Amino acid sequence: MKIFVKAKPRAKNEKIEKIGEDCFKVSVKEPPEEGKANQAIVKALAEYFK
Template identity: 55%
Template sequence: MKISVIVKPNAKKVSVEKIDDQTYRISVKSPPTEGKANEAVIKAIAEHFSVAPSSVQIVRGFKGKRKIVKVLL
């Protein structure tokens, strides 16, 4: 399954908010440097969908706030 993700780095708390069927807003505490926010996004998505972090892959948007993420369910 592919989903669209809007990332909010440096947030006060980690949260996953569903905007519509294929779009999620994810807030992470990590800063957007050295891939730390991307790692936090992968972990948050994995917890939300109850899958292993290795089942979540960023397909597009490695350096931006808008990402396309593939989740293997």
């Protein structure tokens, strides 16, 4: 499976929005420092597709 992700770090609310057939907008509270936002996005997507 291949998806495209638009990341939004430092968001007020964490959420995943489907914006296209295989495109998602993922908002996370973590900052884009030292991979923290990336880890949060992976965790959120894993839970979403579980």
